[in-house]
Amino acid sequence: MSILAELEPLFYPRGVAIIGASQDPRKFGHLCVRSLLNSEIEGPVYPINPSVSHLVGLKTYPSLGAAPGQIDLCIIVLSPDRVLSALEECGNRGIKGAIIITAGFRESGAETGSRLQREMTRIADRFGIKIIGPNTFGMVNLHAGLNASFTPLFSSLKKGPVAFISQSGGMCHNFSYMAMDDGLGISKIMSLGNRCNLEFSDIIRYLGEDPQTDVIAMYVEGVEDGRALLSVAREVARKKPLIAYKGARSQASGTAAFSHTGSLAGNYPLYQSAFRQARVITVTDSTALFDGAKALSLCPRPSGNRIAICSIIAGPAIVASDASAGEGLVLSRFSPETQERLDRVLSPLFMNTNPVDLTSAQSMEIWSEVFHAVFSDGNTDLLLVILPKQEFYDPMIGGIVDLLIELSSVYGKPLSVCATSPVNMFAGYKARLQDNRIPVYPTPERAARAMGYLVRYALWQSDNSSV
């Protein structure tokens, strides 16, 4: 069976049951029901609870057996000692996907917990059930309209091409909140928790095949199947970019990581070099992870590392130049024709090589000439444009945004925009740019760093193709 078919019941269930559905609004078993209600899945939702007849407006069932119709996925929110029998019920009911929210297994460090988890795996494997968890917040599949998590808010994520897999529910929330604020399109978000019979390697293989996922972002603390993970990642990276944040890099946090999801954090430099060999982009910051995933999901692949920086104002352009250099990008040296075109329209008082200072560009004609020249420049592979809120050019910004959208589409060169402004002032422009596949960042450094990841992946890919 293909991995897509194998995980179909988990990610595209025709019916979802929740064992441990609760009336207490602060309990996970209640929040999961609300999340499912927020979902737009096609099949029905069955809260299982023997003591009440209705829950948040839904009819409840006393047991899994009493629920009618096709159920593919079951969410289990029970105390640890009751999980195994519930899983057995799932098996008998022919359910092939389970999400086990409950914690207190391998990560507890106690022998009981480890034994229970081994037992859980045995039951699951006997019935062919695939499990996300235990010790997870759950999972979201926007393309199925499915919010199978204890966070109802996640239903407001936007559908799109970025998948995020994590060992930590907290980091899923972190990433998701950034995505909500930023409008980044998400395919699937899941926390693998203790990983019972679905490892990172399995999920990466799945996402590699998943037609709705273009970019795979991940947060990893420690994995047991390192070799499998790297071999799958290497394979998948030929088709789509992977970007990884390795947590638990320090000694102190390594101990904490074990108690978090029962994983050995391992040696960071080793991870780093293994990831590099597998062509997984690595980051050491959650903002960088998000920024990178965004650029990789929106931009075309650059054909080299030569960047042109254009700005309405010099300081941030210098900052972007430093940050670009730090990411292994080089400032493109414009062709003589490009330089001539710039010199013709820009004042010699300002920088008009690269970075280009557009302070003196007082009309749309000049902006247009500059951008046409730079986009068409044969020595430039990608662009970074800095558009800070500056009242003296407020009337022009709409035209500039349109121009950038047009040219980035005509030339197919990656472009990122740094829009420095109070948060709500450029919201409209920002949305318009991002809707047109131009990622927008609030600082020059973040824009440059994201472009760096883009180049790294593109160069790896062209290496692949030449092999």
Add this chain to the structure above:
Amino acid sequence: MSILAELEPLFYPRGVAIIGASQDPRKFGHLCVRSLLNSEIEGPVYPINPSVSHLVGLKTYPSLGAAPGQIDLCIIVLSPDRVLSALEECGNRGIKGAIIITAGFRESGAETGSRLQREMTRIADRFGIKIIGPNTFGMVNLHAGLNASFTPLFSSLKKGPVAFISQSGGMCHNFSYMAMDDGLGISKIMSLGNRCNLEFSDIIRYLGEDPQTDVIAMYVEGVEDGRALLSVAREVARKKPLIAYKGARSQASGTAAFSHTGSLAGNYPLYQSAFRQARVITVTDSTALFDGAKALSLCPRPSGNRIAICSIIAGPAIVASDASAGEGLVLSRFSPETQERLDRVLSPLFMNTNPVDLTSAQSMEIWSEVFHAVFSDGNTDLLLVILPKQEFYDPMIGGIVDLLIELSSVYGKPLSVCATSPVNMFAGYKARLQDNRIPVYPTPERAARAMGYLVRYALWQSDNSSV
């Protein structure tokens, strides 16, 4: 004359004139008038323009000589060739402060520009005029209600203790927009531009004496008075923290920097070590500059580098641990008494050493006991608390915020909060925390990094005091 008295006309003018006031809403000469109108300065504003009688509702004057009353500060927005005679007029009128917005002097690279700037300095020195600029966006002094810049928006900055000085107007805007969004309190913001007779060293000396400034943040590309700067910085750093971002670190941007404000960017490692010797905190990112200035302005000084991390959720706590280690902080090892108190109330299923995972803390009593224990712990110098938006503890968050405010005030230990949430959901809590001198950050890494700067400064200070 003390530096405070010397720069009084610049920063606390009893009247402000603007030569080059314009009717064209896109011209700097117009925007500066609007900024002054947004100001709450006590003295009058005199737009100088011989061809119109009124401008944005203000009476204009044909010349500086025609304007009545006391004028201490003049903003000059003329073409380069007309600046010198205007400055001479200022001198004759007894004006002691000037802001020269006009560009096209030393930074132009042309001999004419350099000559004009030398001439400008001679005139200014003859009359005892202190100049900000040329080639600047201007300056803002919130404590005088003065917006002497071409950005009217800056009048909405909040008054407070952080000064920002920069070689770049763009980076001033960048910093200011962050401050507006975040509610950070600002004393003065200024771009020194080409620095005619006010160097970084002069302004730092001034801000060192300025009772309204507690923290000095700066963006520097290159300075001519390196020795003077470092000696002043070392002196001032005994009293208040300085945090610096050095731009133009790469070769490519160094060339650009010269054309920006006519400065030699110099060798970065040299700068770095010089700054360290002067006890200036250095950063390489504009977000870090802002985050650091915020923590330094809000928090008390920690007495050591031992940090306790408490979180509702494990992953971000592990990330914060890594980031703390990267900043030279160590996770505090709780005293046996503290550990006992935690073990009594927290489930052994989760991390309950340090970082502390509060997933199992289902009541305010437990939160209260945990925070009382950790705040009073003798081995803990500072705290980082992670409060992500999680629907299951929404009803408790208000109480937790109150508790943190109370305890941070009782124990006087620095505390930063990482509040991960969609941007507007925690706005109220965030404001309440920051109003109570607890800085809030959106990611664990940013919170930890800011705490790192706090510790660095505190340890330097205690070194000083022991000398």
